[in-house]
Amino acid sequence: MNRETACEVYRRLLEHYPVVGERRHFIDFANPYEALIQTILSAQTTDRAVNAVHDALFSRYPTPEVLARAEPEEVEPIIHSIGFHHAKARYIVGTARRLVAEFGGEVPQTMEELRTLPGVGRKTANIVLSHAFGINVGIAVDTHVRRVSKRIGFTNSTNPDIIERDLVALFPEEAWRDINYLLIRHGRAVCTAQNPKHEQCLVADLCRYYRALNAGE
DNA sequence: ATCCCGAGGG
DNA sequence: CCCTCTGGAT
Structure with a gap:
């Protein structure tokens, strides 16, 4: 996947998820x-x-x-x-x-x-x-990040280190922190392991998995 | 009942 | 890789 498409995914998720009534919010760090x-x-x-x-x-x-x-x-x-x-x-x-x-x-x-x-x-x-500290140290790859990244087409690997390398190459450094959590949120709310909710997915048209699914039918 | 924005330990 | 640790929201 190219950077433009990746960043379009980022933009859509960023716009949507803070608004959708997520039950989790970032802690406001005092110190x-x-x-x-x-x-x-x-x-x-x-x-x-x-x-x-x-x-x-x-x-x-x-x-x-x-x-x-x-x-x-x-x-x-x-x-x-x-x-x-x-x-x-x-x-x-x-x-x-x-x-x-x-x-x-x-x-x-x-x-x-x-x-x-x-x-x-x-x-x-x-x-x-x-x-x-505002120090961007890459992207933490958990099961959600792994699944979503593979499906959308950010990566072809299942190796967490390689997935992180692919994601880091795909997004500008300022986006790493947010893309990390957006992928996790999206993975939990929509791009679930079983029965992903394609109808609710904001990026289905950009998703490799979804397009392959439709191409097969 | 089911799920969980993890880490540590076997 | 697997398991455990826990309460709370839904």
């Missing part, structure tokens, strides 16, 4: 510390759930230094409603302690350093870098 902690907490939950806990958490633990002195057991009830609270309480306290002990209380700004923090994987590091 890198809060951004990091909130993003760790966001794994496998809604941002609404994380936002619901925001004030209680950060009024009690406003800085990495304060959170580092806490015990996971006392943090756990505060974040209970988001789920996975047992592991996540340990993650954020452990992360705060490493920030203080090894990074001078600051959030590191490289993928390598971020990923050494407990609870921070590729996806979380990507989000923190792109949203909190």
